[in-house]
Amino acid sequence: MALIITDECINCDVCEPECPNEAIYLGPEIYEIDPHKCTECVGHFDEPQCVQVCPVACIPVNPQHVEDQPTLWQKYQRLQAAAGKAPSSAPSDLPPA
Numbered sequence: 001m002a003l004i005i006t007d008e009c010i011n012c013d014v015c016e017p018e019c020p021n022e023a024i025y026l027g028p029e030i031y032e033i034d035p036h037k038c039t040e041c042v043g044h045f046d047e048p049q050c051v052q053v054c055p056v057a058c059i060p061v062n063p064q065h066v067e068d069q070p071t072l073w074q075k076y077q078r079l080q081a082a083a084g085k086a087p088s089s090a091p092s093d094l095p096p097a
């Protein structure tokens with residue numbers, strides 16, 4: 001699942017730089033998460049980094065974006081490829097030297 005930031009967000013700015021996928025951005029009123037970029041930190045960390053640092057615990061799972069672990073892993077690999085980075089578990093995807 002992607003995560004979502006609720007209106008309890010106090011705009012403290014702590015989570016945005018912690019996201020390895022650059023999925024967090026400042027919206028019109030509060031910080032928001034792009035569900036197409038959030039992998040729940042799968043591929044990068046064992047725990048969602050934004051949840052770890054949020055002082056008001058306002059980042060639950062997004063019920064509109066329910067995804068299992070394999071799907072999150074595939075999203076991670078797509079994001080890495082789009083960023084020109086090789087996914088950590090797919091050395092065969094590396095471009096020729």
Ligand code: SF4
Pocket residue numbers: 003018019020021022023024033037038039040041042048049050051
């Ligand atoms: S769970 Fe990870 S990938 Fe998703 S928004 Fe939080 S820090 Fe970014």
Ligand code: SF4
Pocket residue numbers: 005008009010011012013014015016031050053054055056057058059
């Ligand atoms: S860490 Fe929590 S309160 Fe701070 S900006 Fe992120 S979601 Fe909002």
